[in-house]
Amino acid sequence: MIYFFSSPIGLGHVTRDIAITQRIIEYSxxxxxxxxTGSNAYQFMNKAVMQWESCGSSISNLYFPPQFSIRNGExxxxxxxxxxxxxxxxxxxxTATTLLLSVDKNPNGKDLVISDEDFASLTASKEQGISSIFITDILNTKFLRTPIISLFEKYLNQSMQKLLAYSKxxxxxxxxxxxDNIFYVGPIVRDITMERNLLxxxxxxxxxTVLITTGGTNSGSYLIDKALLTLLGFKNKFDFDILVSNPADITLKKKSDWYIDIGFAPNINxxxxxxxxxxxxxGKSTIDECFAYGTPGIFIPIKNHFEQEERAKKLGFSANDINNLLPIFAEYLSNLGSRRKKKNFDGDVKAAKIILSYLNKD
Known part of the structure; x- marks a missing residue:
């Protein structure tokens, strides 16, 4: 039995977990x-799991994380x-402990816990002596910048390193x-086989087409509002459609017939x-998918969100760009239709083979 715990904080975790699982099922x-998982991530992943029910897979909606406090993009x-x-x-x-104790263990000892940035299940598997594999794109955090308080985060990072060392x-x-036991596999994205024009x-x-998408939380509502307001000023200059994808818990301030609200889209890729x-x-998954598919992107990070700010900086964007959207949009809209060269990422294949190699060990 494989227990797959996916952090529901955002949609990036379940997005890559779907890609990995799809590859594993192709091979075995x-x-x-x-x-x-839980919350919007559960809705997102449930559709994929329904396609795998023939092999006996199931999904539980058990995790409900705290919301980030975002004000004016910060x-x-x-x-x-x-x-x-x-x-x-x-x-x-x-929850993870109760779940792992309640199911019948595999008599040949081939049970495995896969945790995608879910430290709770990683801890529970360690306490019960179940082998585990951890998936993460961060090996330490930097959320707290106040010197004294950051010592607390340093302690948490040290605890995280011990858990990582336990993982297979x-x-x-x-x-x-x-x-050592850390394997870099490259970006993991869901595969699309349909030709773009047919899609x-x-x-x-x-x-x-211009797509505004902000992931699986309400953290990006401010970006949706500002982007729509800015794009409205270009409608008479450029001929394009606007799509808005947002989680169910965001209600757009202004409904209009000049953009299309596609809502919460599990096929956002x-x-x-x-x-x-x-x-x-x-967000990592959106950026990786844009590069994989050759779609240009504008990525405005949440201010004080260390992961997003570091990621955006590498691409030439910053949190302050939220106040400078007009010239940025003008530059990209003037080249609308120009695509980038696709990146041939195979992180899903590599990750699936690593997981299968541990399952197939005697």
């Missing part, structure tokens, strides 16, 4: 997965959020050199491939 169709109350996260972690650990292996979806016909996209420009936060 008799494996059965028990997926655990992450606030970082320390308070970290305290809430620790309470959330404790609940998740109890750590799969990192970044480009890098593998060392655009399927999605009923006829004009040049198809829309990213079919679009001519993506406007988003600096």
């Amino acid at each position: 169709k008799n494996l059965k997965f028990n997926f655990v 992450l606030k109350n970082n320390f308070l959020w970290l305290l809430k996260y620790l309470l959330y972690y404790k609940k998740c650990k109890n 292996c750590v799969i990192v979806p970044e480009i890098g050199d593998s060392v 655009r016909q399927k999605l009923r996209l006829h004009k040049k 198809e829309y990213i491939y079919a679009s001519d420009l993506v406007i988003s936060l600096a």
Whole structure:
């Protein structure tokens, strides 16, 4: 039995976990997965799991993480959020422990826990002596910048390193050199086999298309509002359609017939491939998919969100760009339709083979 725990903080975790699982099933169709996640990530992943039910896989909606406090594009109350996260972690650990104790263990000892940035299940598997594989794109955090309080985060990072050392292996979806039990496999994205023009016909996209998408939380509502307001000023100059994808808990302030609200889209990767420009936060999965499919993107990070700011900086964007959208949009819209060269990422294949190699060991 394989227990697959995916962090529901954002959609990036379940996005890559779907890609990995799809590859595993292609290579070994008799494996059965028990997926655990929650909130919008559950809705996102449930559709994929329904396609795998024939092999006995199931999914549980058990995790409900605290929301980030975002005001005007800036992450606030970082320390308070970290305290809430620790309470959330404790609940998740109890949930994971109860779940792992309640199921019949494989008599040949081939049970495996895969955790995608879910430290609770990693801890629970360690306590019960179940082998584990960890998936993460960060090996330490830098959320707290106040010197004294950051000592607390340093302690948490040290605890994380001990958990990583326990894992059979750590799969990192970044480009890098593998060392010890840490394997760098490169970006992990969902594969799209349909030709782009056919996909655009399927999605009923006829004009040049700008997609605004902000992931699985309400953190990007401010970006949606500002991007729509800015794009409105270009409608008379450029001929394009605007698509907006947002989680169910965001209600757009202004409904209008000059953009299309596609809502919460589990196939957002198809829309990213079919679009001519993506406007988003600096989430890893969206950025990786844009590069994989050759779609240009504008990525505005949440201020004080260390992962997003570091990621966006490498691409030439910053949190302050939220106040400078007009010239940025003008530059990209003037080249609308120009695509980048696709990146041939195979992180999903490498990750699947690593996981299968541990399952096949005697």
